[in-house]
Amino acid sequence: MNRSANQKMNIRKEEIYRVATRLFREKGYNATGMRDIALEVGVEAASLYNHIRSKxxxxxxxxxxxxxxxxxxxxxxxxxxxxxxxxxxxxxxxxxxxxxxxxxxxxxxxxxxxxxxxxxxxxxxxxxxxxxxxxxxxxxxxxxxxxxxxxxxxxxxxxxxxxxxxxxxxxxxxxxxxxxxxxxxxxxxxxxxxxxxxxxxxxx
Amino acid sequence: MNRSANQKMNIRKEEIYRVATRLFREKGYNATGMRDIALEVGVEAASLYNHIRSKxxxxxxxxxxxxxxxxxxxxxxxxxxxxxxxxxxxxxxxxxxxxxxxxxxxxxxxxxxxxxxxxxxxxxxxxxxxxxxxxxxxxxxxxxxxxxxxxxxxxxxxxxxxxxxxxxxxxxxxxxxxxxxxxxxxxxxxxxxxxxxxxxxxxx
DNA sequence: GTCTATATAAGGATAGAC
DNA sequence: GTCTATCCTTATATAGAC
Known part of the structure; x- marks a missing residue:
């Protein structure tokens, strides 16, 4: 895995983090579903698990x-x-x-x-x-x-x-x-x- | 329904309210289940609905x-x-x-x-x-x-x-x-x- | 890395016997 | 009023094709 692949992954992960943090604030942690996060990131919920371990x-x-x-x-x-x-x-x-x-x-x-x-x-x-x-x-x-x-x-x-x-x-x-x-x-x-x-x- | 029946119902309802409020604080509203409330009140979850309309x-x-x-x-x-x-x-x-x-x-x-x-x-x-x-x-x-x-x-x-x-x-x-x-x-x-x-x- | 499909658990609320 | 049993929805997370 070369450096640019690494950077792209980190960018994606950071985007997920940013979206999740905003939703956690707006709706609360428990009321925020992985589907909510995925929707705003623009992928399916299952795809999030390629970048993060868990909610x-x-x-x-x-x-x-x-x-x-x-x-x-x-x-x-x-x-x-x-x-x-x-x-x-x-x-x-x-x-x-x-x-x-x-x-x-x-x-x-x-x-x-x-x-x-x-x-x-x-x-x-x-x-x-x-x-x-x-x-x-x-x-x-x-x-x-x-x-x-x-x-x-x-x-x-x-x-x-x-x-x-x-x-x-x-x-x-x-x-x-x-x-x-x-x-x-x-x-x-x-x-x-x-x-x-x-x-x-x-x-x- | 006489007065004492009314009072008893209100006491029960008030107890549910008190337990629920404490649990909402401790665990958060969304993380508190009707089963949690029922457990501390000492009844089954379904029984709560004889006293309250909803969570x-x-x-x-x-x-x-x-x-x-x-x-x-x-x-x-x-x-x-x-x-x-x-x-x-x-x-x-x-x-x-x-x-x-x-x-x-x-x-x-x-x-x-x-x-x-x-x-x-x-x-x-x-x-x-x-x-x-x-x-x-x-x-x-x-x-x-x-x-x-x-x-x-x-x-x-x-x-x-x-x-x-x-x-x-x-x-x-x-x-x-x-x-x-x-x-x-x-x-x-x-x-x-x-x-x-x-x-x-x-x-x- | 993303998808579809699904496993598995837990949620709120209701039905109906007693 | 309380119980047991259950409906129905939603949740996180995984499996496996592509």
């Missing part, structure tokens, strides 16, 4: 590709020794937001359909997410120790950073009214302001 | 029950004429958080599985959510007009308020480390502080 493999590819990209980005921030923790958090937050703006299919499938992974991938995937959240919590604690993030329970702050981006799913349906830049800056502003060490919030 | 009816009940509860609570806040918009938003946010803490099964099913509703319920459900988000945006704009919420794009702020609570899903798996009260106050603090009209955030 589950497509889900694995999506989930671990995203997990890898997110983990690598976080590692970059962790190693920016000259940066403040708050700056690292803002960079991570902006990475999350841009992923949800530019790669919505993949992040939604990884977020919502990941629970349908089979073992041992399910366990590995959930452990990886747990580690990821711990690492973000660690940056938050560093920021508090250095005094440029206000003292508070770090766990809810981490959850907020992890979850804020989810609203972007709604934004995609009405993209015209608010620009991607305004959306990103607006979200970042709420969160980062909420972390500043300024004792100015008085309950009524 | 889809259980999903409808969950989604619209939640939509109704949320809409009514928002209406209460809208009619608190003496309150500041920021106070209304905090009350709404706390209602969301408590729902995600105390009724996680139902809110998760309504949020994640609602897309599997059949027509015309799907359209009605999505329109209702759209209206709900518009109403929250309206309160935010009121707060800006009155000067007790900082001027900014209202749309990302609304998304943040809608989405912050989603992290609570993770909290339920490790309930011991942070109390429900600390979680609620921690989440509220980040968001509400991020809305205050204090020009103290300078980008580096």
């Amino acid at each position: 589950s493999e497509l889900l694995q590819q999506c989930c671990f590709r995203m997990a890898g990209d997110f983990s690598r980005q976080l590692e970059e921030q962790e190693q920016r020794n000259s940066a403040l923790a708050l700056e690292k958090l803002e960079a991570v937050l902006r990475f999350h937001i841009r992923a949800w703006i530019n790669r919505l299919d993949e992040v939604l499938v990884a977020t919502h359909e990941g629970k349908y992974l089979e073992e041992p991938w399910l366990t590995e995937f959930m452990q990886e997410r747990r580690r990821y959240m711990k690492r973000i919590e660690h940056i938050i604690i560093q920021g508090m120790d250095h005094g440029h993030i206000r003292r508070a329970e770090p766990y809810p702050i981490m959850l907020t950073i992890m979850s804020t981006v989810r609203g972007i799913e709604f934004w995609h349906r009405k993209q015209q009214e608010v620009s991607a830049t305004d959306l990103e800056d607006g979200l970042v502003d709420v969160i980062i302001r909420g972390l500043l060490p300024i004792p100015s919030y008085h309950r009524s | 889809s009816e259980l999903l409808q009940q969950c989604c619209f029950r939640m939509a109704g509860d949320f809409s009514r609570q928002l209406e209460e806040q809208e009619q608190r004429n003496s309150a500041l918009a920021l106070e209304k938003l905090e009350a709404v946010l706390r209602f969301h958080i408590r729902a995600w803490i105390n009724r996680l099964d139902e809110v998760l099913v309504a949020t994640h599985e609602g897309k599997y509703l059949e027509e015309p319920w799907l359209t009605e459900f999505m329109q209702e959510r759209r209206r709900y988000m518009k109403r929250i945006e309206h309160i935010i704009i009121q707060g800006m007009d009155h000067g007790h919420i900082r001027r900014a794009e209202p749309y990302p702020i609304m998304l943040t308020i809608m989405s912050t609570v989603r992290g609570i899903e993770f909290w339920h798996r490790k309930q011991q480390e942070v109390s429900a009260t600390d979680l609620e106050d921690g989440l509220v603090d980040v968001i509400i502080r991020g809305l205050l009209p204090i020009p103290s955030y300078h980008r580096s």
